[in-house]
Amino acid sequence: MQRTAAIGLRLSARVCYRGFSVRKATGICSSIFTSSKVTAVNMNSGGKPRVYVTRRIPKEGLDLLSKECEVSIWDSDDAVPQDVLLKNIPGISGLYCLLSDRIDGAVMDAAGPSLKAISTLSVGYDHINLDECRKRGIRIGYTPGILTDATAELTVGLLLTTSRRLAEGVTNVKNGGWGTWKPMWLTGPGLLNSTVGLVGLGRIGMAIAQRLKPFGVKRFLYSGNNKKPEADSLPAEFVPFETLVKESGFVVVSCSLNAQTKGLFNKKVFEMMSSNAIFVNISRGAVVNQDDLHEALTTGQIRAAGLDVTTPEPLPTDHPLLKLDNCVVFPHIGSASEETRIAMSILTTRNLLAGLMGEEMPEEVQL
Numbered sequence: 033m034q035r036t037a038a039i040g041l042r043l044s045a046r047v048c049y050r051g052f053s054v055r056k057a058t059g060i061c062s063s064i065f066t067s068s069k070v071t072a073v074n075m076n077s078g079g080k081p082r083v084y085v086t087r088r089i090p091k092e093g094l095d096l097l098s099k100e101c102e103v104s105i106w107d108s109d110d111a112v113p114q115d116v117l118l119k120n121i122p123g124i125s126g127l128y129c130l131l132s133d134r135i136d137g138a139v140m141d142a143a144g145p146s147l148k149a150i151s152t153l154s155v156g157y158d159h160i161n162l163d164e165c166r167k168r169g170i171r172i173g174y175t176p177g178i179l180t181d182a183t184a185e186l187t188v189g190l191l192l193t194t195s196r197r198l199a200e201g202v203t204n205v206k207n208g209g210w211g212t213w214k215p216m217w218l219t220g221p222g223l224l225n226s227t228v229g230l231v232g233l234g235r236i237g238m239a240i241a242q243r244l245k246p247f248g249v250k251r252f253l254y255s256g257n258n259k260k261p262e263a264d265s266l267p268a269e270f271v272p273f274e275t276l277v278k279e280s281g282f283v284v285v286s287c288s289l290n291a292q293t294k295g296l297f298n299k300k301v302f303e304m305m306s307s308n309a310i311f312v313n314i315s316r317g318a319v320v321n322q323d324d325l326h327e328a329l330t331t332g333q334i335r336a337a338g339l340d341v342t343t344p345e346p347l348p349t350d351h352p353l354l355k356l357d358n359c360v361v362f363p364h365i366g367s368a369s370e371e372t373r374i375a376m377s378i379l380t381t382r383n384l385l386a387g388l389m390g391e392e393m394p395e396e397v398q399l
């Protein structure tokens with residue numbers, strides 16, 4: 033929004049102050065955009081559909097949205113408090129949200145029957161209550177595809193950071209732990225001749241495997257609901273989940289979070305894994321029982337874990353997993369390349385606009 037400020041948008045009759053919307057005189061105002069926190073602004077009224085945006089988003093997506101809609105935005109990098117959200121959405125037609133917003137029946141009730149479409153700046157939509165949307169005929173847009181490459185790239189980085197102990201290396205360089213060169217210091221398993229198991233071989237799982245193949249992986253295994261014809265090009269073997277966790281040196285979780293996958297990685301599963309296995313999760317934190325993971329890492333049931341997602345997010349800085357050298361935690365940055373996030377913001381807008389016009393969304397969740 034600070035960049036939007038430079039444009040000096042003509043504000044419509046509504047200005048939000050500390051998150052509360054109040055009626056004010058129309059006028060040119062850019063200063064309101066310069067406060068970095070708790071400022072929400074309504075723009076571009078004039079018979080256009082009203083939409084609410086729950087966070088500061090890239091200018092590209094916001095500008096496109098502002099052309100067609102009267103936009104209220106929570107102009108902050110922090111999450112909108114639930115009470116502020118509920119106060120600001122009565123009568124909106126569209127909701128532009130993020131994966132960290134909980135969009136449940138109460139939110140939809142607060143918006144009221146005018147709410148036609150919800151569009152999330154994410155491929156995951158586990159934060160949106162689908163049953164409530166179905167009941168009310170609310171359509172949902174999401175952002176698959178465009179974040180596949182960035183997420184797969186980051187997964188390779190996380191896997192190598194974990195297996196080759198890159199974070200420990202950097203820490204030791206900084207804290208004086210780097211002594212003389214020692215043959216087995218900071219060693220870990222390589223990908224050459226390894227077996228990589230992908231839990232969920234969707235778009236992102238395939239893109240991860242394609243990137244790992246040139247490292248000389250010997251076998252790719254995958255599990256999931258269905259055998260995928262595209263797996264033959266890797267090639268990857270479709271195996272039962274149990275076989276995958278028992279036989280993989282690297283277990284990479286790239287499935288979506290749903291009733292079937294929630295808590296999938298628990299004590300019983302970690303016990304089946306090899307004591308040399310590296311566990312990597314880029315899906316959702318709730319796929320893993322974190323207490324069981326902690327136990328597996330501290331008792332040597334598995335060798336190390338790399339997580340780009342946790343429960344909760346952010347993970348409290350005193351969380352036991354953060355005390356372990358054999359656990360690497362990234363702050364949910366899988367899709368965080370600049371071009372990807374900008375593309376996501378535009379696709380989220382295009383989905384919302386299509387939903388509001390009653391047109392086919394470029395990417396719609398099938399309810």
Ligand SMILES: O=C(O)C(=O)CO
Nearest residue numbers: 131153154155156367
């Ligand atoms: O899009 C998602 O669902 C993510 O987790 C981050 O890109």
